[in-house]
Amino acid sequence: MTALIEMRDIVKVYPNGVVANDRVNFSIERGEIHALVGENGAGKTTLMKILYGMEQPTSGQIFLDGKAQHFRSSHDAIAAGIGMVHQNFMLVPSFTVAENVVLGQEPTRRGFIEAKRATEITEQLAQQYGLRVEADAIVDSINVGMRQRVEILKTLYRGAQILILDEPTAVLTPQETQELFNAVHALVQQGKTVIFITHKLREVKEISDRVSVMRGGKMMGTLPTVEATREGLARMMVGRDVFLTVNKPPCKRGKRVMEVRDLSYITETGRTMLHKVSFNIYAGEILGIAGVEGNGQTELVEVLTGLRSAASGEARIGGKVVTNRTPREVRMASVAHIPEDRLTNGLALTASIDENLIVDRYFLPPYRKGLVIDYKQVESMGRELIKKFDIRTPTGKLPVNSLSGGNMQKVIVAREFSSSPELLIAAQPTRGIDVGATEFIRDQLVQKRTEGTAILLVSADLAEVMSLSDRIIVLYEGEITGVFPDASKVSEEEIGLYMLGLRRQTREEMEAYL
Amino acid sequence: MSTIRKILAIRAVREFLRIFLAVFAALVLGFLITLAVSKQPIEAYKAFLLGPVSRFNRFGDWIEESITLILLGLAVSLAFRAKQFSLGQDGQMLMGALVSGSIALFVPLPFLLRVPLALLAAMLVGFIWGYIPGYLKAHLDANEIVSTLMLNTIALKIYDYFLIFWIKPPGAGYNASDFFPVEGKLPTFLPALPFIADLQKRFADHTNITIMLYLMIIAIVVAFFLMFRTPFGYELRTVGANIKFARYGGIDTKKTIILVFAVSGIFAGLAGAHLAMGIHTKLIANITVGLGFEGIVVAIMARNNPLFVPIAGLAYGYLRAGADVMERASDVSREMVLVIQAIIILLVTAERILPMVQQVITARRQAAAGAAEMTEGENNVV
Numbered sequence A: 001m002t003a004l005i006e007m008r009d010i011v012k013v014y015p016n017g018v019v020a021n022d023r024v025n026f027s028i029e030r031g032e033i034h035a036l037v038g039e040n041g042a043g044k045t046t047l048m049k050i051l052y053g054m055e056q057p058t059s060g061q062i063f064l065d066g067k068a069q070h071f072r073s074s075h076d077a078i079a080a081g082i083g084m085v086h087q088n089f090m091l092v093p094s095f096t097v098a099e100n101v102v103l104g105q106e107p108t109r110r111g112f113i114e115a116k117r118a119t120e121i122t123e124q125l126a127q128q129y130g131l132r133v134e135a136d137a138i139v140d141s142i143n144v145g146m147r148q149r150v151e152i153l154k155t156l157y158r159g160a161q162i163l164i165l166d167e168p169t170a171v172l173t174p175q176e177t178q179e180l181f182n183a184v185h186a187l188v189q190q191g192k193t194v195i196f197i198t199h200k201l202r203e204v205k206e207i208s209d210r211v212s213v214m215r216g217g218k219m220m221g222t223l224p225t226v227e228a229t230r231e232g233l234a235r236m237m238v239g240r241d242v243f244l245t246v247n248k249p250p251c252k253r254g255k256r257v258m259e260v261r262d263l264s265y266i267t268e269t270g271r272t273m274l275h276k277v278s279f280n281i282y283a284g285e286i287l288g289i290a291g292v293e294g295n296g297q298t299e300l301v302e303v304l305t306g307l308r309s310a311a312s313g314e315a316r317i318g319g320k321v322v323t324n325r326t327p328r329e330v331r332m333a334s335v336a337h338i339p340e341d342r343l344t345n346g347l348a349l350t351a352s353i354d355e356n357l358i359v360d361r362y363f364l365p366p367y368r369k370g371l372v373i374d375y376k377q378v379e380s381m382g383r384e385l386i387k388k389f390d391i392r393t394p395t396g397k398l399p400v401n402s403l404s405g406g407n408m409q410k411v412i413v414a415r416e417f418s419s420s421p422e423l424l425i426a427a428q429p430t431r432g433i434d435v436g437a438t439e440f441i442r443d444q445l446v447q448k449r450t451e452g453t454a455i456l457l458v459s460a461d462l463a464e465v466m467s468l469s470d471r472i473i474v475l476y477e478g479e480i481t482g483v484f485p486d487a488s489k490v491s492e493e494e495i496g497l498y499m500l501g502l503r504r505q506t507r508e509e510m511e512a513y514l
Numbered sequence B: 001m002s003t004i005r006k007i008l009a010i011r012a013v014r015e016f017l018r019i020f021l022a023v024f025a026a027l028v029l030g031f032l033i034t035l036a037v038s039k040q041p042i043e044a045y046k047a048f049l050l051g052p053v054s055r056f057n058r059f060g061d062w063i064e065e066s067i068t069l070i071l072l073g074l075a076v077s078l079a080f081r082a083k084q085f086s087l088g089q090d091g092q093m094l095m096g097a098l099v100s101g102s103i104a105l106f107v108p109l110p111f112l113l114r115v116p117l118a119l120l121a122a123m124l125v126g127f128i129w130g131y132i133p134g135y136l137k138a139h140l141d142a143n144e145i146v147s148t149l150m151l152n153t154i155a156l157k158i159y160d161y162f163l164i165f166w167i168k169p170p171g172a173g174y175n176a177s178d179f180f181p182v183e184g185k186l187p188t189f190l191p192a193l194p195f196i197a198d199l200q201k202r203f204a205d206h207t208n209i210t211i212m213l214y215l216m217i218i219a220i221v222v223a224f225f226l227m228f229r230t231p232f233g234y235e236l237r238t239v240g241a242n243i244k245f246a247r248y249g250g251i252d253t254k255k256t257i258i259l260v261f262a263v264s265g266i267f268a269g270l271a272g273a274h275l276a277m278g279i280h281t282k283l284i285a286n287i288t289v290g291l292g293f294e295g296i297v298v299a300i301m302a303r304n305n306p307l308f309v310p311i312a313g314l315a316y317g318y319l320r321a322g323a324d325v326m327e328r329a330s331d332v333s334r335e336m337v338l339v340i341q342a343i344i345i346l347l348v349t350a351e352r353i354l355p356m357v358q359q360v361i362t363a364r365r366q367a368a369a370g371a372a373e374m375t376e377g378e379n380n381v382v
C-alpha cells in the first residue's frame, strides 16, 4: 500500500545559505497521528511549510497517494486537502470567530456575506469535532486556547483532510492541552490525518501513533511510538545522552536575600490578586511557587520586579524596599528577571541580539564611555555571551526574531544570568522550548543556586517546580496555602490538593518555614 | 569593523537606489499626466525636470527648501523611530521663526552674539514646544497626534498675534515685519575670500543659501550620533522597538518619550530659524505654509534614518522646486502641478506601504489575513 504522503529527498536551502532540510524523507499513513519532533531549528517547520506549499523545496519530491505533486503555493496544498495551523496564529483580531473561520471563502448569497450562515457553519464544525468555540465572540477577546481551535476550524472549513499542527501545545495550559488532545483524537476518528509537531516527549508518548525525529535539518528516523522511550527520543533529538531528571547538590542555604511582608495586589478593576503574601528567599536556594495558572503568580512576579505597584505590604532586599520602585531601581538592587511572556516583555524582536543583551547595562561602564555607548564593548560582550550560552547565531548583529524560540529564551537567560544578581526571579523559564535548551536552562539555574544566588521559580509545569526547587510554596487564589520546606519529601498529588484549594495549612503551621 | 562599514556602504547604496527608483517611477507618471494636460508637454516637463538647475536663483530655491526639508525630516525621523507620531513640526517651526526673528529684529547685540542667540533660542523654543505634547503623552496618556495638531494651531495664533500687534511696523500695508538688520541675518555660506569673490557674490546676490547649510550638516551628524551611538538613542530605539521590553529592562520610558518629542522639536525649531533668518530675512504671515507635514514625507522616504534624510530631502526638494518652475514657466495650471506632486508623494511613500499591501494580499490568499501582524511590523509608519 502506498503512503498517504511521501516526501522524498527534500532539500531546502534558504537564500541566506541555511540548509534547513537536508535530503529528508518523510512519510505519513492515512489516519495516523504522526508526531514530528526535534530541537528548535531542526527544520520541522520548514519541512511542513514545504508540504503546505508555503516554501518551495530546493530539490526533492512530494507524493500524495502515490501521485507526484507540485505545490506552487499553499493554495494548491489546500486544494489537495492539506491544512496547516502555524506557530503564530494568523487571525484578524477585530473579526468574530465565525468571520475568521470563513474568511476568504465566505458563504454568500447574491454577493452578500451571510453572517448567520457563517455562525451556523462554525457551530456545526465545532460540534462535529469537539472544538469548543464561541462563534460570535470577537477574536481579540478570546484566549489563546480558543484562538487555536479557531485556527483548526478554519483549516477544516477549507476541507483539510491532513492537518499539520505546528507546536500547538507551546502556548497552552495543561488543561487546554488535554482538550486539544481530545479534539485531535476526534479528528482522527472521523478520518483525518494529523501531523503533530512538538518537542515535549511526554506529549509524543501520549498522543501519537508514530514519531519522526529531526536533528540539524536531517531526518534521524521514524518509529512506532510504543517502541520509543523518552530517553531514546531525547538522544535522537540532541545527539547525545540527555538527563531529563535534574541532578543537584544539596542545598546550602545562606543569608536572607529578600523579605516579602503582607504583600497585596489589586487590579485596576478592583480584583484582589494577591492577599497578604509573606515569605523570605535565601541565598543558595530555589524557592518554587506552585499553583494553577492565574492564581496570582504573574502578579507576584511583576510586583516584585517593579512592573506593577503593590496595594499594600512590601518587599525588601537587604533592608531596602523594592516594591513600588521602578524596574531600574529593582534591577540596581541586584534582582534579575526572566519574564513569563518573553515575546512581549523579554525581548525587542526587531532589535539585534546585542541590543537585547544590553538593556540592563547600556548606561553603565564599560558599555557607556562618556557620552556614548561603546559598541565595541557591546559587541565583544555579545560574542562572549553567545558563546557561553550557546545561542545559535552567526553574529549578535542579527535581529532576535531570526532566532528560534529556544535561542530567544537563551538570549534572555544570558542577559539575566550575566548580571550576577543576588536574586533571580524566573517565570516559566522553559515554557515552550526544546529539550536541549530546557536542559541547559535548568542546569544553569541549579548552578547559579549552588553558587549562592537566591532563585524564585514560577512555573506552570509542576514537575519542573518539584524537581528544581528546594522549598515550595503553593499559591491559591492569591494566598499562600501551603509551604513545603523540603521539596523532595512531598508528592505531586499532595501539592495538587493545595493547588486546587482542597487543603490548606494554618498560619501557625506555615510560619516557621516561609 | 571594516565589515560593518562594507555592509553600511552597501545598505546606503541600496537605500539610494530605492529612493532613486521611486522618484523615477513617479517622474514617468508625472510625464504621462503632463502629456495629457499640456499643449507643450515637452517644454513643460523640461521646466519641471531641469528647472531647479537652470538658473542660479532656482538652484538656490532648491537648496534652501531642501535645508528646511532635511531639518524637518530629521525631526520626524527621531520621533517616528521611537514610534511617537509627533505631527508638531509646524508649530515648532513657527515658534522657532517667531523667537529667532524677534531676536534678530530687536535685540541690540552685535552680529556674533545676536545670530547664535537667535539660533539657540529657536532650538530652545522647539524643545519646549515638543516637551509639552511629550509630557502630555507620557504622564496623561494624551494621544500625541491630537495634541501636536492642537499645539500647531496654538503656535499659529501666537505667531499671528505677535506679528500683527507687536512686530509689524505701524502703518505697514500687510502683515510682515521689517527686513532684519544685517546683524540678524544668516550670512552666505561662502566666505568672502578673494579667489572666490565672484562666485561668492553671485551666491549672495541670487540665493539665500546661508551658513545654515553647515548647521544642517552638523544637525545630520548629531542626529545620527544621537540615534545610534548614545544611551539616549538606545533608549529611543528600544522604546520604538518594544516599549514593554524597554520598561521591563529598566528604561525610564516616560522620560524617554518626553525627551524624544522635545529633541525632535529642536530640529524643527532650527528649521523655523532657517525660514526667518535665512530665507525670508523677515517675519511674514504663513511663513511655514506648505511645509508643515513635509518632514513626514522625507522621514518616510529615509526610513527614519538620519543618514538617508539628506538624500530624501534633496530628492524631494528637487521635485517641489521643479513643480514650482513648471507652474510658473508653462501652461500647466497650479492645480495640475499639485496633482502631479501628490502622485509623486504617493508613489514615493507607497513604495514603503507596498510591502504591507502585498502582505495583506498574500495573507488573504492563504485565507489568513495578517491584520494582527500588520500592527506589529517594524516601521509601519502612517
Ligand SMILES: Nc1ncnc2c1ncn2[C@@H]1O[C@H](COP(=O)(O)OP(=O)(O)O)[C@@H](O)[C@H]1O
Binding pocket: A014, A015, A016, A018, A019, A020, A038, A039, A040, A041, A042, A043, A044, A045, A046, A047, A402, A403, A404
Ligand atoms: N525564512 C527563513 N529564512 C532563512 N532561514 C530560515 C528561515 N526560516 C527558518 N530558517 C532557518 O532554518 C532552520 C530551520 O528552521 P525551522 O524549520 O523553523 O526549525 P524548527 O521548526 O524545527 O524549529 C533554522 O536554522 C532557521 O534559522
Ligand SMILES: [Mg+2]
Binding pocket: A041, A044, A045, A046, A087, A166
Ligand atoms: Mg518551528
